[in-house]
Amino acid sequence: MPDxxxxxxxxxxxxxxxxRGGPVFALLIISKAGSLIYHRTFxxxxxxxxxxxxxxxxxxxxxxxxxxxxxxxxxxxxVIAGTFHGVHAITRSLTPRIPIPPSAAGPSGRSWTYPDxxxxxxxIESLESSFFRLTVFQTLxxxxxxxxxxxxxxxxxxLMKGVYERxxxxxxxxxxxxxxxxxxxxxxxxxxxxxxxxx
Amino acid sequence: MASxxxxxxxxEEVWKTRxxxxxxxxVTLTYGTVVAQLCTDYEYDYVQVNQQLDKMGYNIGMRxxxxxxxxxxxxxxxxxxxxxxxxxxxxxxxIFLNITPTVTNWTADNKQFSLxxxxxxxxxxxxxxxxxxxxxxxxxxNIFCGILRGALEMVQMSIEARFVSDVLRGNDVTxxxxxxxxxxxxxxxPDDE
Numbered sequence: 001m002p003d004x005x006x007x008x009x010x011x012x013x014x015x016x017x018x019x020r021g022g023p024v025f026a027l028l029i030i031s032k033a034g035s036l037i038y039h040r041t042f043x044x045x046x047x048x049x050x051x052x053x054x055x056x057x058x059x060x061x062x063x064x065x066x067x068x069x070x071x072x073x074x075x076x077x078x079v080i081a082g083t084f085h086g087v088h089a090i091t092r093s094l095t096p097r098i099p100i101p102p103s104a105a106g107p108s109g110r111s112w113t114y115p116d117x118x119x120x121x122x123x124i125e126s127l128e129s130s131f132f133r134l135t136v137f138q139t140l141x142x143x144x145x146x147x148x149x150x151x152x153x154x155x156x157x158x159l160m161k162g163v164y165e166r167x168x169x170x171x172x173x174x175x176x177x178x179x180x181x182x183x184x185x186x187x188x189x190x191x192x193x194x195x196x197x198x199x
Numbered sequence: 200m201a202s203x204x205x206x207x208x209x210x211e212e213v214w215k216t217r218x219x220x221x222x223x224x225x226v227t228l229t230y231g232t233v234v235a236q237l238c239t240d241y242e243y244d245y246v247q248v249n250q251q252l253d254k255m256g257y258n259i260g261m262r263x264x265x266x267x268x269x270x271x272x273x274x275x276x277x278x279x280x281x282x283x284x285x286x287x288x289x290x291x292x293x294i295f296l297n298i299t300p301t302v303t304n305w306t307a308d309n310k311q312f313s314l315x316x317x318x319x320x321x322x323x324x325x326x327x328x329x330x331x332x333x334x335x336x337x338x339x340x341n342i343f344c345g346i347l348r349g350a351l352e353m354v355q356m357s358i359e360a361r362f363v364s365d366v367l368r369g370n371d372v373t374x375x376x377x378x379x380x381x382x383x384x385x386x387x388x389p390d391d392e
Contacts, residue, residue: 120274120275139268140274141268167265168265168266168270169266172262172265173266179261
């Protein structure tokens with residue numbers, strides 16, 4: 001795994017204090033059918049060696065792993081996921097469809113076109129409050145990744161791409177993970193730890 | 200075609216820099232063993248073996264598509280011709296097997312094409328059983344058909360893929376026929392206000 005060397009470097013070169021409290025708050029994954037298949041909050045309070053051993057996790061508090069935010073039950077997360085799935089579908093359908101004359105209709109036979117024919121409708125891509133930013137990435141296969149970060153966090157798209165690659169590796173390629181089912185895979189957790197909490 | 204060249208570069212780059220490689224013999228032998236074992240298990244009922252290979256491929260394809268998308272970072276294809284170039288020639292087969300089957304024999308409605316395999320890593324060293332039936336019934340590399348079907352289904356395309364000839368059977372070329380059945384767009388119906 002190419003990441004291992006980089007992380008060793010980071011561990012030695014960067015003070016431990018910096019490692020604590022990464023600006024990534026939470027990650028949710030919604031299957032293409034709209035059900036929540038993964039959720040995790042990341043430790044943001046200074047509780048010491050965050051995930052240094054790979055599996056040991058400091059206690060996280062509240063919705064985004066922060067003290068003072070209300071704590072959600074797993075059921076609440078399921079509701080959030082379902083709601084977001086619906087809202088995402090609605091926002092996607094808000095993309096205008098501009099009528100075109102039948103003579104100009106393409107091979108698809110449609111009588112309308114999107115404002116930019118090259119860009120398919122996407123739905124919500126990001127959502128921001130004074131305190132967090134939600135970055136949404138929907139894969140072409142319909143799975144949605146929801147990443148809650150600090151609004152000042154740069155390059156969340158790069159972060160997201162890394163998450164997607166790890167998902168493809170550790171989740172999809174695990175023959176014992178059934179598609180559309182909740183993800184409970186240790187190797188995936190460890191890989192996420194490295195990618196999201198040490199920056 | 201500019202987009203085609205770009206895709207070819209993507210394929211080349213991903214293959215060179217992003218893919219872990221394994222020994223080709225390991226792949227060839229593993230796949231060969233799987234097929235041979237299936238033949239034994241199904242008592243040389245080759246129709247069944249073909250089906251099982253297709254099913255296995257289907258399950259692989261549904262998972263492999265995510266790896267393909269994550270690594271290649273490409274967007275949705277505009278039409279089935281682009282898809283053909285992308286999955287088969289320029290990126291798909293390229294990054295996973297470093298082969299580039301030729302896309303050809305399009306039908307007029309652009310819904311059916313052929314992939315010609317000049318080389319096939321799965322079939323190196325293979326000689327079909329000489330029982331008078333394997334030559335006519337077994338599609339040794341049938342797992343490819345399943346993989347394409349599974350992968351494309353995940354990106355909202357329903358297709359049918361089957362081999363029509365194979366050098367292992369003594370044909371001149373190894374040819375797979377791919378047919379687009381329909382796009383299964385998961386959009387809400389237009390009237391659903």
